[in-house]
Amino acid sequence: MKRVPDLSIPMKRVPGLSIPKKQIPRLSRLSILAAPAALIVPIALIALLVLPLCPPLSADPDIVGSVVKVYSQCYPYSYESPWLLAAEESGTGSGCIISGNRILTSAHIVANAKFIQVKRAGGLDKAQAEVEIIGHQCDLAILRVKDPGFFRGAEPLEPGPLVALRDRVTVYGFPEGGEELSTTEGIVSRVELHSYSHSLAKLLCGQMDAAINPGSSGGPVIKDGQIVGVAFQAGRGQNISYMVPAPVIRHFLRDIQDGKYDGFPGLAIVGQAMENPGLRAMYNLGPGQSGVLITMIPPGSALEKVGQPGDVMLSIDGRRVANDATVEFRKNERTLFLYCVQEHFMGDFLDLEVLRAGRIHKLRVQLNAVLDSTALVPQTEYDRQPSHFIVGGLIFQRLVGNYIRRWDRGEAPSNLVNYFYFGFPTKERRALVVLTGVLPDEINVGYKGFAETSIIVQANGRRVSTLRDLVDAVETNTGPYHVFVDEMDTQIVLDRVKAQERGAQILQRYMIPSDRSPDLKTPKAPPVTKK
Numbered sequence: 001m002k003r004v005p006d007l008s009i010p011m012k013r014v015p016g017l018s019i020p021k022k023q024i025p026r027l028s029r030l031s032i033l034a035a036p037a038a039l040i041v042p043i044a045l046i047a048l049l050v051l052p053l054c055p056p057l058s059a060d061p062d063i064v065g066s067v068v069k070v071y072s073q074c075y076p077y078s079y080e081s082p083w084l085l086a087a088e089e090s091g092t093g094s095g096c097i098i099s100g101n102r103i104l105t106s107a108h109i110v111a112n113a114k115f116i117q118v119k120r121a122g123g124l125d126k127a128q129a130e131v132e133i134i135g136h137q138c139d140l141a142i143l144r145v146k147d148p149g150f151f152r153g154a155e156p157l158e159p160g161p162l163v164a165l166r167d168r169v170t171v172y173g174f175p176e177g178g179e180e181l182s183t184t185e186g187i188v189s190r191v192e193l194h195s196y197s198h199s200l201a202k203l204l205c206g207q208m209d210a211a212i213n214p215g216s217s218g219g220p221v222i223k224d225g226q227i228v229g230v231a232f233q234a235g236r237g238q239n240i241s242y243m244v245p246a247p248v249i250r251h252f253l254r255d256i257q258d259g260k261y262d263g264f265p266g267l268a269i270v271g272q273a274m275e276n277p278g279l280r281a282m283y284n285l286g287p288g289q290s291g292v293l294i295t296m297i298p299p300g301s302a303l304e305k306v307g308q309p310g311d312v313m314l315s316i317d318g319r320r321v322a323n324d325a326t327v328e329f330r331k332n333e334r335t336l337f338l339y340c341v342q343e344h345f346m347g348d349f350l351d352l353e354v355l356r357a358g359r360i361h362k363l364r365v366q367l368n369a370v371l372d373s374t375a376l377v378p379q380t381e382y383d384r385q386p387s388h389f390i391v392g393g394l395i396f397q398r399l400v401g402n403y404i405r406r407w408d409r410g411e412a413p414s415n416l417v418n419y420f421y422f423g424f425p426t427k428e429r430r431a432l433v434v435l436t437g438v439l440p441d442e443i444n445v446g447y448k449g450f451a452e453t454s455i456i457v458q459a460n461g462r463r464v465s466t467l468r469d470l471v472d473a474v475e476t477n478t479g480p481y482h483v484f485v486d487e488m489d490t491q492i493v494l495d496r497v498k499a500q501e502r503g504a505q506i507l508q509r510y511m512i513p514s515d516r517s518p519d520l521k522t523p524k525a526p527p528v529t530k531k
Contacts, residue, residue: 186210
């Protein structure tokens with residue numbers, strides 16, 4: 001079955017390419033690894049012959065003066081000890097000056113940042129900056145600089161149009177290996193929805209063959225003096241790199257005009273392509289009809305009240321959906337139908353045409369779900385303390401992708417990985433609660449072996465749909481024991497009175513400031529959507 005990736009989660013891709021200690025002229029590390037030793041010299045000779053035929057790169061002085069280098073000291077939270085910050089992660093990236101004395105850069109450069117500095121190309125001094133707004137979903141961020149003199153003489157860059165195939169573009173940035181500005185040139189080879197490695201969200205993306213190395217991320221991709229993209233990740237193949245294209249940048253900038261980032265909307269459904277003729281016949285698709293079969297509508301979906309599993313989505317805003325789940329977004333170019341949804345903003349309405357039991361129905365749908373927000377296991381999270389609760393030395397957390405990525409690839413617990421990729425929320429279960437650790441004490445002896453893999457489904461006789469349910473079950477319990485039951489019907493039992501008496505001592509012994517994360521100290525606020 002081919003599943004439409006509205007909620008499905010792609011594998012994590014690490015942005016950027018490593019830089020070897022010893023550089024070989026005109027050959028990237030990947031090209032050397034890919035080519036037989038006997039071919040290295042001939043390839044180099046070919047490069048020497050071909051490169052003079054290409055027009056030389058020329059850096060526009062106005063653009064150079066608007067490119068900045070970003071220095072960040074970041075401290076992500078530990079998902080093993082969620083009350084602690086992990087080790088510092090220092091790094092550099094690139095950015096550019098845009099209107100309003102702002103700096104546009106990549107979110108992954110400043111995610112979890114505690115201290116940020118910026119320096120203009122050719123500048124002498126660094127200036128302190130701070131994150132004004134960050135959009136992890138689309139990997140974009142806005143920085144503000146406290147010193148207004150930092151922008152003196154700079155020409156703000158403006159977003160341009162969506163690039164076309166075969167467009168020649170120039171990437172400005174500060175890749176590792178030197179301090180000065182670098183420019184590389186490339187050709188646009190593909191424009192389609194693609195997984196953003198920082199958030200794992202599928203958004204419109206431009207592929208090019210310009211070299212992008214660590215430090216290049218956040219730099220502007222320029223064509224005709226305008227920003228047509230922001231460089232943000234490299235592919236696995238040779239000379240494959242990606243940019244956040246201009247339409248995504250414009251969507252982000254318009255979204256944040258009210259001072260907050262709401263994100264790209266999604267339908268939050270699970271769908272299936274309908275390329276098989278038997279499948280189309282079973283759902284009464286006639287000649288000339290095509291679409292996507294809706295197989296699941298999780299809670300919180302934009303279609304929760306108006307759609308039904310078994311509906312076939314024929315069109316979105318008048319654009320026909322093909323049997324391979326794509327739409328034409330410009331002449332002779334197709335991409336996933338989610339593109340039509342992502343052109344809108346949160347709170348907007350869109351029109352769907354569905355085939356239900358052989359009859360066509362027109363649906364008016366309000367986009368009230370952020371893309372991927374209804375996933376059972378959130379793919380990533382940044383800039384926040386992991387949601388956790390400690391009772392009797394037992395550490396319970398909401399399962400998120402960050403926790404699973406603590407393990408090397410292929411070593412994470414299989415039951416957690418299965419939910420990460422294939423789990424969808426239901427009315428009975430909105431999140432997964434995992435026993436992630438045990439702080440050894442006399443009251444929890446024998447339970448350490450259950451840590452990291454036990455998914456809790458019941459607490460003190462109450463179904464656990466979210467971590468808050470578990471907290472409420474503990475705090476309202478008046479019985480002699482706290483009883484937690486996992487999916488394998490394993491029972492984890494604590495003496496309630498002793499757990500309460502020893503709770504403060506356990507926290508003090510392990511130097512833990514609180515028994516819970518900040519999000520569990522106050523009632524959850526209702527979601528706010530952009531009008």
